[in-house]
Amino acid sequence: MTTTNAIPVWDRFVRLFHWLLVAAFFTAYLVEDDLLGVHAWAGYLVFSLVVLRLAWGVVGSRHARFTDFVRRPREVLGYLQSTLSGKARRHLGHNPAGGAMVVVLIGSLLATTVLGMLLLGSEPGNNLYGFVSGVGLAGETGEEALEETHELFANFTLALVGLHVAGVLFSSLAHRENLVRAMITGRKRPNRPEEEQA
Ligand code: HEM
Numbered sequence: 001m002t003t004t005n006a007i008p009v010w011d012r013f014v015r016l017f018h019w020l021l022v023a024a025f026f027t028a029y030l031v032e033d034d035l036l037g038v039h040a041w042a043g044y045l046v047f048s049l050v051v052l053r054l055a056w057g058v059v060g061s062r063h064a065r066f067t068d069f070v071r072r073p074r075e076v077l078g079y080l081q082s083t084l085s086g087k088a089r090r091h092l093g094h095n096p097a098g099g100a101m102v103v104v105l106i107g108s109l110l111a112t113t114v115l116g117m118l119l120l121g122s123e124p125g126n127n128l129y130g131f132v133s134g135v136g137l138a139g140e141t142g143e144e145a146l147e148e149t150h151e152l153f154a155n156f157t158l159a160l161v162g163l164h165v166a167g168v169l170f171s172s173l174a175h176r177e178n179l180v181r182a183m184i185t186g187r188k189r190p191n192r193p194e195e196e197q198a
Contacts, residue, residue: 005187009092011061013052015186021049025109025161029154040120047113050106063092069099076100083174090175090195092188098171101164108157115150122146 010018028042057066071079079096082088088095094102121128122143132138137146172179175195182188 004189005182005185007092007188007190008186009063009188010183010186011064012186013056013060014064015183017049017053017056018183021046021109024049025157029158040116043113043116046109047117050109050113053106063094069094069096070103071096071099073100083170086174088171088174090177090191092191095171098167101160101167105157105160105164108153108160112150112153112157115146115153119143119146119150 024042024045028039028046031039033039056064062068076096079088118132118137120126121132122138136142168179
Protein backbone atom coordinates (compact mmCIF):
# COMPACT_ATOMS: atom_id res chain seq x y z
CA MET A 1 0.00 0.00 0.00
CA THR A 2 1.29 3.48 -0.84
CA THR A 3 0.44 6.56 1.19
CA THR A 4 -1.13 8.11 -1.93
CA ASN A 5 -3.98 5.58 -1.72
CA ALA A 6 -4.14 5.55 2.03
CA ILE A 7 -7.81 5.98 2.81
CA PRO A 8 -9.97 2.87 3.26
CA VAL A 9 -13.26 3.60 1.45
CA TRP A 10 -14.89 0.35 0.27
CA ASP A 11 -14.97 -2.38 2.89
CA ARG A 12 -14.44 -6.06 2.08
CA PHE A 13 -18.18 -6.79 1.92
CA VAL A 14 -18.84 -4.01 -0.63
CA ARG A 15 -15.98 -5.19 -2.87
CA LEU A 16 -16.98 -8.85 -2.71
CA PHE A 17 -20.63 -7.87 -3.27
CA HIS A 18 -19.72 -5.79 -6.30
CA TRP A 19 -17.56 -8.27 -8.19
CA LEU A 20 -19.80 -11.26 -7.38
CA LEU A 21 -22.75 -9.18 -8.58
CA VAL A 22 -20.96 -8.36 -11.86
CA ALA A 23 -20.18 -12.07 -12.42
CA ALA A 24 -23.67 -13.29 -11.46
CA PHE A 25 -25.50 -10.61 -13.46
CA PHE A 26 -23.55 -11.22 -16.67
CA THR A 27 -23.77 -15.01 -16.25
CA ALA A 28 -27.57 -14.84 -15.90
CA TYR A 29 -27.87 -12.33 -18.74
CA LEU A 30 -25.65 -14.20 -21.18
CA VAL A 31 -26.83 -17.78 -20.66
CA GLU A 32 -30.53 -16.74 -20.68
CA ASP A 33 -32.71 -19.85 -20.70
CA ASP A 34 -30.28 -21.89 -22.84
CA LEU A 35 -28.94 -23.16 -19.51
CA LEU A 36 -31.95 -22.55 -17.29
CA GLY A 37 -30.36 -24.12 -14.19
CA VAL A 38 -27.29 -21.86 -14.41
CA HIS A 39 -29.48 -18.85 -15.24
CA ALA A 40 -31.73 -19.47 -12.22
CA TRP A 41 -28.86 -20.01 -9.76
CA ALA A 42 -27.06 -16.89 -11.00
CA GLY A 43 -30.36 -15.03 -10.52
CA TYR A 44 -30.74 -16.37 -6.95
CA LEU A 45 -27.18 -15.18 -6.27
CA VAL A 46 -28.00 -11.68 -7.59
CA PHE A 47 -31.14 -11.58 -5.42
CA SER A 48 -29.30 -12.75 -2.28
CA LEU A 49 -26.44 -10.28 -2.83
CA VAL A 50 -28.90 -7.41 -3.24
CA VAL A 51 -30.83 -8.34 -0.08
CA LEU A 52 -27.55 -8.55 1.88
CA ARG A 53 -26.45 -5.20 0.42
CA LEU A 54 -29.71 -3.61 1.61
CA ALA A 55 -28.92 -4.74 5.16
CA TRP A 56 -25.27 -3.60 4.79
CA GLY A 57 -26.55 -0.19 3.71
CA VAL A 58 -27.94 0.18 7.25
CA VAL A 59 -25.27 -1.50 9.41
CA GLY A 60 -22.16 -1.42 7.18
CA SER A 61 -19.09 0.80 7.22
CA ARG A 62 -19.28 4.57 6.68
CA HIS A 63 -19.25 4.80 2.86
CA ALA A 64 -21.39 1.65 2.48
CA ARG A 65 -24.32 3.22 4.34
CA PHE A 66 -27.26 4.68 2.44
CA THR A 67 -27.07 7.77 4.64
CA ASP A 68 -23.60 8.41 3.15
CA PHE A 69 -24.70 8.49 -0.49
CA VAL A 70 -28.47 8.69 -0.98
CA ARG A 71 -29.25 12.34 -1.76
CA ARG A 72 -32.38 14.34 -2.63
CA PRO A 73 -33.16 14.63 -6.39
CA ARG A 74 -32.35 18.36 -6.24
CA GLU A 75 -28.84 17.61 -4.99
CA VAL A 76 -28.36 14.95 -7.67
CA LEU A 77 -29.42 17.44 -10.38
CA GLY A 78 -27.15 20.11 -8.89
CA TYR A 79 -24.25 17.65 -8.99
CA LEU A 80 -25.01 16.74 -12.63
CA GLN A 81 -25.05 20.46 -13.52
CA SER A 82 -21.71 21.02 -11.80
CA THR A 83 -20.37 18.04 -13.79
CA LEU A 84 -21.47 19.66 -17.06
CA SER A 85 -19.65 22.84 -16.14
CA GLY A 86 -16.53 20.83 -15.20
CA LYS A 87 -16.77 21.77 -11.51
CA ALA A 88 -18.01 18.53 -9.94
CA ARG A 89 -16.62 18.07 -6.45
CA ARG A 90 -14.65 14.89 -5.72
CA HIS A 91 -16.31 12.50 -3.24
CA LEU A 92 -14.52 9.72 -1.37
CA GLY A 93 -17.69 7.58 -1.31
CA HIS A 94 -20.32 7.62 -4.09
CA ASN A 95 -20.97 11.06 -5.56
CA PRO A 96 -24.68 12.11 -5.57
CA ALA A 97 -25.25 10.89 -9.16
CA GLY A 98 -23.41 7.62 -8.45
CA GLY A 99 -25.50 7.17 -5.30
CA ALA A 100 -28.73 7.68 -7.29
CA MET A 101 -27.49 5.11 -9.81
CA VAL A 102 -26.82 2.59 -7.01
CA VAL A 103 -30.42 3.01 -5.79
CA VAL A 104 -31.93 2.60 -9.28
CA LEU A 105 -29.62 -0.36 -10.07
CA ILE A 106 -30.56 -2.13 -6.85
CA GLY A 107 -34.27 -1.48 -7.47
CA SER A 108 -34.04 -2.77 -11.03
CA LEU A 109 -32.06 -5.86 -9.98
CA LEU A 110 -34.66 -6.62 -7.31
CA ALA A 111 -37.52 -6.24 -9.80
CA THR A 112 -35.71 -8.43 -12.37
CA THR A 113 -34.93 -11.23 -9.93
CA VAL A 114 -38.33 -11.26 -8.18
CA LEU A 115 -40.06 -11.43 -11.58
CA GLY A 116 -37.67 -14.23 -12.60
CA MET A 117 -38.55 -16.22 -9.47
CA LEU A 118 -42.27 -15.71 -10.11
CA LEU A 119 -41.74 -16.86 -13.69
CA LEU A 120 -40.07 -20.07 -12.47
CA GLY A 121 -42.96 -20.40 -10.01
CA SER A 122 -45.50 -20.39 -12.83
CA GLU A 123 -44.39 -23.95 -13.68
CA PRO A 124 -46.41 -26.65 -11.83
CA GLY A 125 -44.18 -28.43 -9.33
CA ASN A 126 -42.16 -25.32 -8.43
CA ASN A 127 -42.26 -24.29 -4.73
CA LEU A 128 -43.78 -20.95 -5.66
CA TYR A 129 -46.50 -22.43 -7.89
CA GLY A 130 -49.17 -22.18 -5.19
CA PHE A 131 -48.50 -18.49 -4.73
CA VAL A 132 -48.18 -17.66 -8.44
CA SER A 133 -51.40 -19.46 -9.34
CA GLY A 134 -53.08 -17.90 -6.28
CA VAL A 135 -52.43 -14.41 -7.67
CA GLY A 136 -53.60 -15.51 -11.13
CA LEU A 137 -50.22 -15.49 -12.90
CA ALA A 138 -49.81 -19.20 -13.59
CA GLY A 139 -51.80 -19.52 -16.84
CA GLU A 140 -50.44 -18.94 -20.33
CA THR A 141 -51.23 -15.20 -20.32
CA GLY A 142 -49.83 -14.68 -16.83
CA GLU A 143 -46.64 -16.56 -17.72
CA GLU A 144 -46.22 -14.50 -20.91
CA ALA A 145 -46.70 -11.25 -19.02
CA LEU A 146 -44.17 -12.34 -16.39
CA GLU A 147 -41.66 -13.35 -19.05
CA GLU A 148 -41.94 -10.07 -20.94
CA THR A 149 -41.68 -7.90 -17.82
CA HIS A 150 -38.73 -9.96 -16.54
CA GLU A 151 -36.91 -9.43 -19.86
CA LEU A 152 -37.82 -5.74 -19.92
CA PHE A 153 -36.26 -5.19 -16.48
CA ALA A 154 -33.19 -7.29 -17.39
CA ASN A 155 -32.61 -5.09 -20.46
CA PHE A 156 -33.29 -1.93 -18.47
CA THR A 157 -30.69 -3.10 -15.92
CA LEU A 158 -28.19 -3.70 -18.73
CA ALA A 159 -28.76 -0.14 -20.00
CA LEU A 160 -28.22 1.16 -16.44
CA VAL A 161 -24.98 -0.85 -16.21
CA GLY A 162 -23.79 0.85 -19.44
CA LEU A 163 -24.52 4.27 -17.92
CA HIS A 164 -22.95 3.20 -14.62
CA VAL A 165 -19.68 2.15 -16.25
CA ALA A 166 -19.66 5.33 -18.39
CA GLY A 167 -20.14 7.39 -15.19
CA VAL A 168 -17.30 5.52 -13.46
CA LEU A 169 -14.93 6.14 -16.40
CA PHE A 170 -15.97 9.79 -16.69
CA SER A 171 -15.49 10.42 -12.98
CA SER A 172 -12.11 8.61 -13.03
CA LEU A 173 -10.91 10.90 -15.84
CA ALA A 174 -12.36 14.05 -14.27
CA HIS A 175 -10.59 13.50 -10.95
CA ARG A 176 -7.54 11.68 -12.32
CA GLU A 177 -8.03 8.56 -10.24
CA ASN A 178 -8.71 4.91 -10.97
CA LEU A 179 -12.13 4.14 -9.48
CA VAL A 180 -12.11 0.56 -10.77
CA ARG A 181 -8.86 -0.10 -8.91
CA ALA A 182 -10.40 1.49 -5.80
CA MET A 183 -13.30 -1.01 -6.03
CA ILE A 184 -10.64 -3.78 -6.01
CA THR A 185 -8.26 -2.48 -3.30
CA GLY A 186 -10.90 -0.56 -1.33
CA ARG A 187 -8.55 2.43 -1.03
CA LYS A 188 -8.43 5.94 -2.44
CA ARG A 189 -6.05 8.89 -2.25
CA PRO A 190 -7.08 11.67 0.12
CA ASN A 191 -8.54 14.88 -1.29
CA ARG A 192 -5.96 17.42 -2.44
CA PRO A 193 -6.27 20.84 -0.73
CA GLU A 194 -7.97 22.33 -3.82
CA GLU A 195 -10.51 19.45 -3.78
CA GLU A 196 -11.64 20.10 -0.20
CA GLN A 197 -15.15 21.52 0.13
CA ALA A 198 -15.22 25.31 0.58
C1 HEM B 1 -17.28 -4.50 -15.52
C2 HEM B 1 -18.09 -3.53 -15.37
C3 HEM B 1 -18.16 -2.69 -14.10
C4 HEM B 1 -17.24 -1.85 -13.58
C5 HEM B 1 -15.88 -1.50 -14.14
C6 HEM B 1 -17.82 -1.29 -12.37
C7 HEM B 1 -17.19 -0.40 -11.52
C8 HEM B 1 -17.71 0.12 -10.38
C9 HEM B 1 -17.07 1.08 -9.52
C10 HEM B 1 -15.68 1.67 -9.78
C11 HEM B 1 -17.90 1.37 -8.50
C12 HEM B 1 -17.65 2.39 -7.40
C13 HEM B 1 -18.20 3.70 -7.92
C14 HEM B 1 -17.76 4.88 -7.09
O1 HEM B 1 -16.54 5.06 -6.90
O2 HEM B 1 -18.64 5.63 -6.61
C15 HEM B 1 -19.08 0.57 -8.67
C16 HEM B 1 -20.16 0.53 -7.82
C17 HEM B 1 -21.29 -0.23 -8.00
N1 HEM B 1 -21.55 -1.01 -9.10
FE1 HEM B 1 -20.32 -1.38 -10.63
N2 HEM B 1 -19.06 -1.81 -12.20
C18 HEM B 1 -19.30 -2.69 -13.23
C19 HEM B 1 -20.42 -3.43 -13.43
C20 HEM B 1 -21.51 -3.44 -12.59
C21 HEM B 1 -22.66 -4.27 -12.78
C22 HEM B 1 -22.84 -5.29 -13.91
C23 HEM B 1 -23.51 -3.98 -11.76
C24 HEM B 1 -24.87 -4.55 -11.47
C25 HEM B 1 -25.51 -5.37 -12.23
C26 HEM B 1 -22.89 -2.99 -10.92
C27 HEM B 1 -23.43 -2.45 -9.78
C28 HEM B 1 -22.79 -1.60 -8.91
C29 HEM B 1 -23.32 -1.22 -7.63
C30 HEM B 1 -24.66 -1.67 -7.03
C31 HEM B 1 -22.37 -0.37 -7.05
C32 HEM B 1 -22.42 0.23 -5.67
C33 HEM B 1 -21.51 -0.59 -4.77
C34 HEM B 1 -21.89 -0.44 -3.32
O3 HEM B 1 -22.00 0.68 -2.81
O4 HEM B 1 -22.11 -1.49 -2.71
N3 HEM B 1 -21.66 -2.69 -11.44
N4 HEM B 1 -18.95 -0.17 -9.83
